[in-house]
Amino acid sequence: MSDFAKTMAAAASGMRAQSTRLRLTAENVANADTPGYRRKTVSFEEMYNNTRDTRAVAAGPVQLDRSDLERVYQPNHPLAGVDGYYEGSNVNLMVEVADGREAGRSYEANLKMFDQARQMASSVLGLLRK
Numbered sequence: 001m002s003d004f005a006k007t008m009a010a011a012a013s014g015m016r017a018q019s020t021r022l023r024l025t026a027e028n029v030a031n032a033d034t035p036g037y038r039r040k041t042v043s044f045e046e047m048y049n050n051t052r053d054t055r056a057v058a059a060g061p062v063q064l065d066r067s068d069l070e071r072v073y074q075p076n077h078p079l080a081g082v083d084g085y086y087e088g089s090n091v092n093l094m095v096e097v098a099d100g101r102e103a104g105r106s107y108e109a110n111l112k113m114f115d116q117a118r119q120m121a122s123s124v125l126g127l128l129r130k
């Protein structure tokens with residue numbers, strides 16, 4: 001496999017992993033007000049392939065954040081106990097915005113790397129045709 005193809009494969013795997021992270025961030029933001037909702041997180045794992053020497057990553061398994069759920073005092077809420085509290089979500093919107101921006105920028109960086117490798121491969125093929 002050529003170095004250009006390896007570079008494009010690594011960048012494409014990074015884009016897939018970051019898109020998973022962006023999807024989970026969107027799910028977390030959408031469910032921030034859902035009682036009992038736990039924030040979803042994902043970690044990245046290096047992919048090994050015996051047939052190709054590539055540096056690829058993949059999104060690992062989705063995990064639920066085990067931090068405590070927010071206790072919300074609202075006695076008239078249908079889920080409230082006798083003490084007037086119910087468990088909200090553990091989503092922090094500031095953290096989600098920061099994670100979303102980081103994932104978006106990482107996606108863009110991988111996209112630029114992919115495009116640069118594609119342009120370089122195209123230029124080399126153009127030179128070889130002459």
